[in-house]
Structures are given as structure tokens and as C-alpha cells.
Amino acid sequence: MDKWILVNAAGSLGKARLKGLLDFYQEPELVLKCSEEELLKTGLVDRGFTNSLRTIKKHFDLDREYKLLEKHKVRIVTIRDDDYPASLRYINGAPILLYMAGNMIKEDIFAIGVVGTRDYTAYGKNVAAKLSGELAGKGVTIVSGLARGIDTFAHQSALAAKGRTIAVLGGGIAAMYPPENRALAQEIAKHGAVVSEYPMMEQPSRISFPLRNRIISGLSLGLLVVEADVRSGSLITAQCALEQGREVFAVPGNITNEYARGTNQLIKDGAKLVEGPRDIIEEISCLRELTAGKKKAKKQECFSFPADEQENAVLDLIGNEPINIEVLGARTGKSVSQLSSILLQLICKELIREMSGKNYVRTI
Amino acid sequence: MLAKVLTSAVLGIDAYIIKVEVDISPGLPAFNIVGLPDTSVRESRDRVMSAIKNSELKFPTKRMTVNMAPADVKKEGASFDLAIALGILAAHGQVKTDKLKDYVFLGELALDGSIRQVRGALSIALALRQESIKGIIVPEHNKAEAGVIESLSVYPVTHLRQVVDFLNGDCRLNKFKFDLKEAFERNCRYDIDFSDVKGQMFAKRALEVAAAGGHNILLIGSPGSGKTMLAKRLPTILPDLSLEESIETTKIHSVSGNLDGLSLIATRPFRSPHHTISDVALIGGGAYPKPGEVSLSHNGVLFLDELPEFHRNVLEVLRQPLEDGVVTISRAVTSLTYPAKFMMVAAMNPCPCGYHGDSKQECLCSVFKIQKYHSRVSGPLLDRIDMHVEVPRLKFTEMTTDQPAESSAAVRARVNQARAIQQDRFQKEKHTYCNAHMQAKHLKKHCQLTTESQELLKNAINKLNLSARAYDRILKVARTIGDLDNQPQIQSSHIAEALQYRSLDKNLFA
Known part of the structure; x- marks a missing residue:
């Protein structure tokens, strides 16, 4: 195991090349034994790698690494192990090992990646939470990056729906970034897994x-981009997904919203436009089968709170476009206190939703 | 020769009597003032000298010492000029001394001997009510405010010569006649009315509830939605000012010198300081303490427009007066208390660009920016604001409804009725006058919920994701809505309406 950790640590900036190196030498031990010139001659690595390998061999503190593994309850899964995620194994530049907190189970193969901007709008937040929550409720595992913004909401709503979720970090698990998501990461480890290919204390970089x-x-069957600018990490993920032969889905946005330019661009380029979970599920055959049984139970729940006559009168005026309380008052002729009661009841029954500016819309 | 003249000065908002003693003795010509005078008092030497000369009187060329007793309190301002001048003239024998001890003299002198207005005339008149004097001599400009105290004879004067002639028995002064009732009624009208605001029935109802319970309120709305217009009309629906309240308020304005010839402030004050205001200007204080904006809005409304733009430390000092209704300013030499019982109305935009939730214009702010903007208002301050109300910008067609808007008087009648219920409720309590002041023990006693409304509230708090701190505030506001409805028991409809007034707790902006 020492050898695996060392070789993996060396490729900090060129992790995608390690797979090729491993295929060539078969055993990490051999990589460590070879002289720098020999490694360079294979043409698989550059001088940057050999330099870092030299430093790692001299300075990497294996004892500390093992202590951290124990402290954070993290285990290492190499690409030779059986529980290495099957979907990841055959992608180009697969990580040679994964640090993993929590567990991945067989069903995690039914996974959808949900990614988006860190600088989100309220629309992005709502959509990310709604779609991931519903997907997770149907038994789909939500994979995301634990970044601020959309990623965080995807994880949170998956957990709230009692579903499974997997977080892939861009740094070591002990060097948690962003720090405010530490508690969320612990929660994810209980209902899924937090994985990283970086040594425990490695800081994330650009x-x-x-x-x-x-x-x-790589872990997902398809990738859903919720809100993204044209130059964002989410679009890089979409590019990766295409290279790996995964489906790409995008949530359309307002054309005046700069954070929706990336997703709209994706749709123009041929990604599937998503309005609800069904758009994703019907595209991927194994998800269709997975969710077929669970659909019916959900539908009955929706109609357990019927609205009474007065409430219906108000509900009829509320549509998908926000309507202001002033207008509702003028149209119904009701006083503020009467309207307040009715609106509150409708909100409690989850038939409508309040937006800022005293506007109300139907829930989708 | 020695002469004594009475005058008065203000400390905090209350006045005390000062004895000015002047001694003239032979020696090199000199003019000294002792008794902790500050610069403006010391400068009165030059004003007094010129005023005496220009009033066809003689300024003595001898050694003069002026003492102001009590000697251990700092004296400030120019209102002692008249007393000092009269003291010198009396000590020099140009003024007869027999009448001198029966009057208190107030006034700043101009170089030509005419008398200018002073600050705090009402406080001084109030303090003199108990003293055994025949009357008070005040500048013409201050006669109206001093005249409010009907038991005191007020003699307005315009020139030093006039006072000298009066003391020497050469002429009579006319006593100022003042009809307090008539003035109170004349002044208690507002120029603006609630019916000026078209539409906005939701925000207007919220203001009515706030006025009825004395709740502090935060208005959130896009630029141009009418937040300022609504806030300005809040005083017009507050309960009528009583005469005592009116005098108390006038006193504070008199001390800070912005009464401007008005006799009595009979309307509730509306103060709206700019957001660049300093903490001292807001709360009061300074080397010579003056009441701040919170005290100037005593018994009225303090309007803080663009709340998040105020400096943080300025908002933090608001917490004590909001809690206690008074401001205590402690200095090494003394500690003063100014009354500051006001209703706070704050206004802010929903987001930095101002158009979140607006129907006409797109909001360009990211959630992070909005959160940062909102976090400029601290939690402890928000805790003292019972109601957050959104004021949406209305389309023209929505504003032009056929329904005539209600006048202030109609709304005020309902507010008065609700306040009467509250007065009944709290008559045995100290420091509690309206629902907004209720403490935890009062809530337990007066805000019992039926099982039905309790269930509703619990359900709503879960569904709307309300924070726990909202709970007490919802109860208080629901109590007020119940009072407006004349119901002894809080109904579930009252809870439902109270929930409408907690916009910031509902996470609508993220």
C-alpha cells in the first residue's frame, strides 16, 4: 500500500497520467525503483513528474498519512480492488486509487452528477434542490463536488430526500474545502461517500x-448542469462527460441571466433540456427500470390536502407567473387579514409558494 | 459695588438657576469671568462691552469680576449675555437694583444691544414654575415656547435699552398672553394624509398594525416603491399626542434649538437622519451634551432610510434606547438622561441593485451579494424589529383603483381603540404601555393560544422555515391584530396575518 500512496502522491498535478504509467509498469513498486531517465524514456511522464517523485520519495510522511486515515475513518481503494467503482474504472485517466470516507454500494451505479455555479441565483438553488431531491427520492445517487452553491444544494436535498449522495473533492479529505461544508461532508459519509484522489492533507488548487x-x-451515468457561466468548471465537467460517453443534461435559464449562459450554450450544442426528473430518467434505460416501481406511491401523496372553496377562489388567480398580494386583494375584494389566512393555508398545503416582493406562484 | 442677577442654563433637558454676581472695584481696567465658563461665555465680554456702549450707556473702566454660581458646573452658550450686562450696569449704578432680584433674564446680545434668541427657553420656564419670582424676561423670538407655561409671567424684549428702562421704572413691559389650548389645537394638524398613498393596501395595513401595537417596523422594497412616503405618514395614524407628551417633546426640541419660533409641538415628530450620521449625532452627547436624533424623535417616529448603509457602530448604539426608552450619556463629570421613546421605522432595498422581486426590472445580484447586503444589519438589532414588510413597486394600473383610500383619521380611530385595550391590559405594569414592550412573562399571560392556532403556528413555522426568534414576535404582533379586531383571544387568522409580517425570516431573498 505504501507504494500506491507514494506513486499517487507524486502525480499531484498529472493524476490523469498515472493510469498509463501503471498500465506500463503494472506494479507501483517498479515505478519507484526506476531511474528518472528510464521513466522519461517511456514518454508517459515529463520532468515535472520525476522531480515531484524525487521529493515525495524523500519527504512524504507515510506515518502521518496513516494516522490521518484512521482519524478521519478514510480507507484507500485502489484500481485493482473489487470495490473500486466500476463506472470509473474504464474512463480515460482513471485515478489509480481513491481515498474514501463512507461507503459506495452496488446501487451507486445509478448515479447522476449535478453540478453548477458557486455564485448561484435563487432560481438555480430552487431547481438544483428540487431536481436532486426528486431524483434521490427515486433511488438515484447524486454525485457532486461539495463546492459552494449548486453542489451544496444538490447534496443537501439528496440527504433531505433520504437518498444517497457522493461528494468528489478537489483536495485532500482532511484539508476540507470549503471549510463550512465539513459537517455536510460528515453527513454525506453516513449516507454515501466522500471521495478524493488526493493525499489527506493536500490543498486544492486551480x-x-x-x-x-x-x-x-466518471462516476455518473449522466451529468446535469444546473446553472453555469460560459467559462466555468461545470462546463469542463460537461466536456469530460462527453469524452467519457455520458449523457449531458442542462437546465435552461433566463437569457438575461449571465449564470445561465453556459447551460443555454450546452443546450444549443445538443445537451438535453431538462424541465423535470422525468427528462433525465427517460433518457437512461437502467434508470427507467429503477424508478418504474416508485412513481405511483409518490403521486398519491400530492393530493392529500385538498383546498376548500375560499382557497380555491384565490388559488384560481395564482398561476405560474408571480402575482402580487395587492392584485389578489383587488381582484378578490378580500381584506389583508382574510387573504393572509388563505395564502398561509395554501402555502402550508404546498400548493403555492411565496416569492420576494409579496408575490405568489403555484408550486411546480 | 456688588450686584446679583438671576439667569438660567440647561443641563440635559432640565434647567437650573444660575446667579451672576458682578463686583466692580478700583484698579486697572479688567473684565474677568469665573465659574467654569467655556469659550462662548468668555467671548460674551466683547459682546457685552459693545452692546452697552451702543445702547447709550456707559461701560465702566474699572476692575470687574463676574462670577457665575454654582461655580462647579461648566457653563456654555451665549444666553447669559443679558444677565452679565445688567449685572455690570447695576454694579456701576446705572440700573436700579430693587426689581432685579424678582426676574430671571435670558438673552444673547448683539453688538448693537438688541437681544437674540436662546436655546431651551421652555425647559427654563418649566424649572422656574416653582420659584418665587415675578416673571421671566426672554428674547422676543422665544416668547411662544416660554409662554407654554401658563403659571409663569413672560415678558418678551427686543433690546437691552428696553430692559434697562423697565428696571429703572421708565417704561412698562407687556406681559405675553398665550392660549395654550388654542395653540395646541392649531398645531396638532398634519399637512400630509394616509389617503395620499394610492394602493399599497398590504403595506398600509402593516403600518396600521405597527402603529396600534407600537411595533418597530422594517420596510423592504425597490427604489420608488413608496417606502419613504408611507413612513412619513406613520405619525398621522399614531394616537393623538397628549398635552404632557407634547410639552415633553417640545422641551427636547427647545433645548436643541430647532423650535424656530413655534410655541408647541403638538404633532408627533418624524425624524429621518441621513445614513452618514455619526453615533453621537444619533444618540446624543458631545463635549456639551445635546440630545441626538433618537431623543428628537421622542414620542414620534425615527425613520432610518437605507438601513444597511448606516455605519455598524451607529446601528449598535440604537439598541439601548430601543430597549429602555431613554438614553443615558455618561461623562467623567456628569451623567445625563434624555428621553427617547420612539417608534423605529427602517427601510432598505431587497438587494444591492434594489430590484429583487420587482415585476418590471430584473435583479442582477447573486445570492452571495444579497446575503452580504442583508448581513450588514446585525441580528441583535433585527431582534428589536417586530415586523418586516415588503413594499412592492406597483404598476400604474394597480395604483389607479376606484376604491377611495382611507384617511388618516379613520385609521387613527382604530389605532386609538386598540391602544385603549392595551392601556387597560397593562395598567398595573410598569414600563409597559403597548404590546411591543411585552416581555416573556407578559406573553405567557396575555398571548395564550388555542390548540387550533398553536397547531397552525407550529405547522407554519416548519413549512416556512421560520427561525426560532420569530416566535415571540409573531405572538406580539398577533396580539395587536387581535386588539384591532377587538378580540380578547388570539384567533388563528391573527396568527396567519402576523406571519405575513416576517419577510426576512422566510428566506425569500436567497
């Missing part, structure tokens, strides 16, 4: 994030 994106798409 190169490591794009690299981990290939793991997010």
Missing part, C-alpha cells in the same frame, strides 16, 4: 478542481 471533474462525470 488545477485540481478541473481534474476532479472527470471523476464526477
Whole structure:
């Protein structure tokens, strides 16, 4: 195991090349034994790698690494192990080992990646939470990157729906980034897994994030991009997904919203436009089978709170476009206190939703 | 020769009597003032000298010492000029001393001997009510405010010469006649009315509830939605000012010198300081302490427009007066208390660009930016604001409804009725006058919920994701809505409406 850790640690900036090196030498031990010139002659690595390998051999603190593994309850899964995720094994540049907190189970093969901007809008937040929650409720595992914003909401709503979720980090598990998601990561480890290909204390860098994106798409059957600018990591993930032969889905956005330009671009380029979980499920055959049984039970729940006559009168005026309480008052002729009661009841029955500016819309 | 003249000065908002003693003795010509005078008092030497000369009187060329007793309190301002001048003239024998001890003299002198207005005339008149004097001599400009105290004879004067002639028995001064009732009624009208605001029935109802319970309120809305217009009209629906409240408020304005010839403030004050205001200007204080904006809005409304733009430390100092209704300013020499019982109305945009939730214009702010903007208002301050109300910008067609808007008087009648119920409720309590001031023990006693409304509240708090701190505030506001409805028991409809007034707790902006 020592040899695996050392070789993996050396390729910090060129992790995707390690797979090729391993295929060539078969055993990590041989990689460590070879002289720098021999490694360079294979043409699989560059001088940057040999330099870092030299440093690692001299300075890497294996004892500390093992202590951290124990402290954070993290185990290492190599590409030779049986519980290495099957979907990841055959992608180009697969990680040679994964640090894993929590467990991955067989059903995690039914996974959808959900990614998006860190600088989200309220729309993005709602959609990310709604779609991941519903997918997770149907038994789909949600894979994301634990970044701020959309990623966080995807994980949270999957957990809230009592579903499974997997977080792929761009740094070491002990060097948790972003730090405010530490508690969330612990929660994820209980109902899924937190994985990383980086040594425990490695800080994330601007190169490591794009690299981990290939793991997010690799673990998933399809990738859903919720809100993304044209120059964002989410689009890199979408690129990875295409290279790995995964489906790419995108949530359309308002054309005046700069954070929706990336997703709209994806749709123009041929990604599937998503309005609800069904759009994703019908595209992937094994998900269709997985969710077929669970659909019916859900539908009955929706109609357990019927609205009464007065409430219906107000409900009829509320549509998918936000309508202001002033307008509702003028149209129904009801006073503020009467309206308040009715609106509150409708909200409690989850038939409508309040938006900012005292506007109300139907729930989708 | 020695002469004594009475005058008065203000400390905090209350006045005390100062004795000015002037001694003239032979020696090199000199003019000294002792008794902790500050610069503006010391400068009165030059004003007094010129005023005496220009009033066809003689300024003595001898050694003069002026003492102001009590000698251990710092004296500030120019209102002692008249007393000092009269003291010198009396000590020099140009003024007869027999009438001098029966009057208190107030006034700043101009170089030509005419008398200018002073600050705090009302406080001084109030303090003199108990003293055994025949009357008070005040500048013409201050006669109206001093005249409010009907038991005191007020003699307005315009020139030093006039006072000298009066003391020497050469002319009579006319006593100022003042009709307190008439003035109170004349002044208690507002120029603006609630019916000026078209539409906005939701925000107007919220203000009515706030006025009825004395709840502090935060208005959230896009630029141009009418937040300021609504806030300005809040005083017009508050309960009528009583005469005592009116005098108390006038006193504070008199001390800070912005009464501007008005006799009595009979309307509730509306103060709206700019957001660049300093903490001292807001709360009061300074080397010579003056009441701040919170005290100037005593018995009225303090409007803080663009709340998140105020400096953090400025908002934090608001917490004590909001809690206690008074401001205590402690300095090494003394500690003063100013009354500051006001209703706070704050206004802010929903987001930095101002158009979140607006129907006409797209909001360009990311959630992070909005959160940062909202976090500029601290939790402890928000804890003292019972109601957050969104004021949406209305389309023209929504504003032009056929329904005539209600006048302030109609709304005020309902507010008065609700306040009467509260007065009944809290008559045995100290420091509690309206629902907004209720403490935890009062909530337990007066805000019992039926099982039905309890169930509703619990359900709503879960569904709307309300924070725990909202709970007490919802109860208080629901109590007020119940009072407006004339119901002894809080109904579930009252809870439902109270929940509408907690916008910031509902996570609508993230």
C-alpha cells in the first residue's frame, strides 16, 4: 500500500497520467525503483513528474498519512480492488486509487452528477434542490463536488430526500474545502461517500478542481448542469462527460441571466433540456427500470390536502407567473387579514409558494 | 459695588438657576469671568462691552469680576449675555437694583444691544414654575415656547435699552398672553394624509398594525416603491399626542434649538437622519451634551432610510434606547438622561441593485451579494424589529383603483381603540404601555393560544422555515391584530396575518 500512496502522491498535478504509467509498469513498486531517465524514456511522464517523485520519495510522511486515515475513518481503494467503482474504472485517466470516507454500494451505479455555479441565483438553488431531491427520492445517487452553491444544494436535498449522495473533492479529505461544508461532508459519509484522489492533507488548487471533474462525470451515468457561466468548471465537467460517453443534461435559464449562459450554450450544442426528473430518467434505460416501481406511491401523496372553496377562489388567480398580494386583494375584494389566512393555508398545503416582493406562484 | 442677577442654563433637558454676581472695584481696567465658563461665555465680554456702549450707556473702566454660581458646573452658550450686562450696569449704578432680584433674564446680545434668541427657553420656564419670582424676561423670538407655561409671567424684549428702562421704572413691559389650548389645537394638524398613498393596501395595513401595537417596523422594497412616503405618514395614524407628551417633546426640541419660533409641538415628530450620521449625532452627547436624533424623535417616529448603509457602530448604539426608552450619556463629570421613546421605522432595498422581486426590472445580484447586503444589519438589532414588510413597486394600473383610500383619521380611530385595550391590559405594569414592550412573562399571560392556532403556528413555522426568534414576535404582533379586531383571544387568522409580517425570516431573498 505504501507504494500506491507514494506513486499517487507524486502525480499531484498529472493524476490523469498515472493510469498509463501503471498500465506500463503494472506494479507501483517498479515505478519507484526506476531511474528518472528510464521513466522519461517511456514518454508517459515529463520532468515535472520525476522531480515531484524525487521529493515525495524523500519527504512524504507515510506515518502521518496513516494516522490521518484512521482519524478521519478514510480507507484507500485502489484500481485493482473489487470495490473500486466500476463506472470509473474504464474512463480515460482513471485515478489509480481513491481515498474514501463512507461507503459506495452496488446501487451507486445509478448515479447522476449535478453540478453548477458557486455564485448561484435563487432560481438555480430552487431547481438544483428540487431536481436532486426528486431524483434521490427515486433511488438515484447524486454525485457532486461539495463546492459552494449548486453542489451544496444538490447534496443537501439528496440527504433531505433520504437518498444517497457522493461528494468528489478537489483536495485532500482532511484539508476540507470549503471549510463550512465539513459537517455536510460528515453527513454525506453516513449516507454515501466522500471521495478524493488526493493525499489527506493536500490543498486544492486551480488545477485540481478541473481534474476532479472527470471523476464526477466518471462516476455518473449522466451529468446535469444546473446553472453555469460560459467559462466555468461545470462546463469542463460537461466536456469530460462527453469524452467519457455520458449523457449531458442542462437546465435552461433566463437569457438575461449571465449564470445561465453556459447551460443555454450546452443546450444549443445538443445537451438535453431538462424541465423535470422525468427528462433525465427517460433518457437512461437502467434508470427507467429503477424508478418504474416508485412513481405511483409518490403521486398519491400530492393530493392529500385538498383546498376548500375560499382557497380555491384565490388559488384560481395564482398561476405560474408571480402575482402580487395587492392584485389578489383587488381582484378578490378580500381584506389583508382574510387573504393572509388563505395564502398561509395554501402555502402550508404546498400548493403555492411565496416569492420576494409579496408575490405568489403555484408550486411546480 | 456688588450686584446679583438671576439667569438660567440647561443641563440635559432640565434647567437650573444660575446667579451672576458682578463686583466692580478700583484698579486697572479688567473684565474677568469665573465659574467654569467655556469659550462662548468668555467671548460674551466683547459682546457685552459693545452692546452697552451702543445702547447709550456707559461701560465702566474699572476692575470687574463676574462670577457665575454654582461655580462647579461648566457653563456654555451665549444666553447669559443679558444677565452679565445688567449685572455690570447695576454694579456701576446705572440700573436700579430693587426689581432685579424678582426676574430671571435670558438673552444673547448683539453688538448693537438688541437681544437674540436662546436655546431651551421652555425647559427654563418649566424649572422656574416653582420659584418665587415675578416673571421671566426672554428674547422676543422665544416668547411662544416660554409662554407654554401658563403659571409663569413672560415678558418678551427686543433690546437691552428696553430692559434697562423697565428696571429703572421708565417704561412698562407687556406681559405675553398665550392660549395654550388654542395653540395646541392649531398645531396638532398634519399637512400630509394616509389617503395620499394610492394602493399599497398590504403595506398600509402593516403600518396600521405597527402603529396600534407600537411595533418597530422594517420596510423592504425597490427604489420608488413608496417606502419613504408611507413612513412619513406613520405619525398621522399614531394616537393623538397628549398635552404632557407634547410639552415633553417640545422641551427636547427647545433645548436643541430647532423650535424656530413655534410655541408647541403638538404633532408627533418624524425624524429621518441621513445614513452618514455619526453615533453621537444619533444618540446624543458631545463635549456639551445635546440630545441626538433618537431623543428628537421622542414620542414620534425615527425613520432610518437605507438601513444597511448606516455605519455598524451607529446601528449598535440604537439598541439601548430601543430597549429602555431613554438614553443615558455618561461623562467623567456628569451623567445625563434624555428621553427617547420612539417608534423605529427602517427601510432598505431587497438587494444591492434594489430590484429583487420587482415585476418590471430584473435583479442582477447573486445570492452571495444579497446575503452580504442583508448581513450588514446585525441580528441583535433585527431582534428589536417586530415586523418586516415588503413594499412592492406597483404598476400604474394597480395604483389607479376606484376604491377611495382611507384617511388618516379613520385609521387613527382604530389605532386609538386598540391602544385603549392595551392601556387597560397593562395598567398595573410598569414600563409597559403597548404590546411591543411585552416581555416573556407578559406573553405567557396575555398571548395564550388555542390548540387550533398553536397547531397552525407550529405547522407554519416548519413549512416556512421560520427561525426560532420569530416566535415571540409573531405572538406580539398577533396580539395587536387581535386588539384591532377587538378580540380578547388570539384567533388563528391573527396568527396567519402576523406571519405575513416576517419577510426576512422566510428566506425569500436567497
